[in-house]
Amino acid sequence: MAQEAFKHSYKVNHSASMGLTVYNCGLQKCEPGHSWGPAVRDHYLIHYILSGRGHYEVGDKQYELSAGSGFLAAPSTVIYYQADQDDPWQYTWVGFNGAEADHLMRLVGLSMEHPIFYAELDGPIPSLIASILEVTGHRPSDEIRMEGKLLEFLAALVELNGHNDCHHEVGASRRYVEKALQYIQYNYSRAINVGDIAESVGISRSHLYRLFMEELNISPNEYLTRFRIDQACDLLEQGLSVSEAAYSSGFSDQLYFSRVFKKRKNVPPSKYAPHK
Known part of the structure; x- marks a missing residue:
């Protein structure tokens, strides 16, 4: 029997002034054909696909994605994504921004020119992005923990994409x-x-x-x-x-x-x- 659609998420309830702030994060099993956009975000957003398939568009590029794939959305960039009709994706995501966000994305090696990455489902990436959702909360200590988990996740992406070495x-x-x-x-x-x-x-x-x-x-x-x-x-x-x-x-x-x-x-x- 197919798994019912669901959504479990967290969203920050104020505008923080930290160098890196988690805006939102979550886990969602989408309905067939569920879509977002075309529209823009006001922060960075990284999705990682746990199962199923879907479609992502940014600019004139279109991507057909499946489990193990991830995709980036950058602030003020028009994007569109949609779950597959027959095998809708389940994904986890984290949205973030701050003074250090642009620099960190350059280190990771993701951009709107190259917004896609792949990480093994049995590797560290799924658990690292899930760990951000596990420490969500609105206390100052929660915000610091979320930032720490986000940095761990981004560090793993740097290693995954091979950007510890020269390009x-x-x-x-x-x-x-x-x-x-x-x-x-x-x-x-x-x-x-x-x-x-x-x-x-x-x-x-x-x-x-x-x-x-x-x-x-x-x-x-x-x-x-x-x-x-x-x-x-x-x-x-x-x-x-x-x-x-x-x-x-x-x-x-x-x-x-x-x-x-x-x-x-x-x-x-x-x-x-x-x-x-």
């Missing part, structure tokens, strides 16, 4: 992505996953995710899935059976293949009409 060259980003695309092209029919792709390139999963979002506006996992579905379409057009097309394009589970195929092509593979 990589812009050209290196494209080379990593090109190597990853080549690996997918040659190995999509095998049981490879994002971890295998990252290992083949020589970088972490989170680094690979960030580079794909920067260069292609799509996650490595979504790219791999779309590539496999495109190959399956070609095989079906050649007259292969559904099971043959599934296994040949890297799907070991035919039922899962059929679900993914129908979601992307709007028809089951058994009824896919080959192009004449």
Whole structure:
């Protein structure tokens, strides 16, 4: 049975003058199609997706996001986000601002040009952002604890995004992505996953995710899935059976293949009409 939608949140009840202030934080399981915007915030806001899928727009960029992804909204920037109709996301978030906020975001490496990050669900990021909600309150001591937890969370993002070291060259980003695309092209029919792709390139999963979002506006996992579905379409057009097309394009589970195929092509593979 699908989990009922819910929202648990905290919002500051005054305007603080600290160098960094938690404005709000929370946890929400969204209704199908639930959306916010297009509109602007007056503070920084970071969402981290725990399950499900959704869509995020900022400027002329659009992102399809799923569990493990996170996205930034900056003050005075028009944004729009919406939960998926079939698999609405559940996310946790923290909103903050203050004199130090701009500097901290530069250290983290997130901006409206590069607003997306990826963090493993079994890594430190989910518990760190959740810990902010656990210490909410309106006493001065609560505010200090919330700021401390927020700083821990942001420090983890700095480490996750690799910004403890010097920034990589812009050209290196494209080379990593090109190597990853080549690996997918040659190995999509095998049981490879994002971890295998990252290992083949020589970088972490989170680094690979960030580079794909920067260069292609799509996650490595979504790219791999779309590539496999495109190959399956070609095989079906050649007259292969559904099971043959599934296994040949890297799907070991035919039922899962059929679900993914129908979601992307709007028809089951058994009824896919080959192009004449």
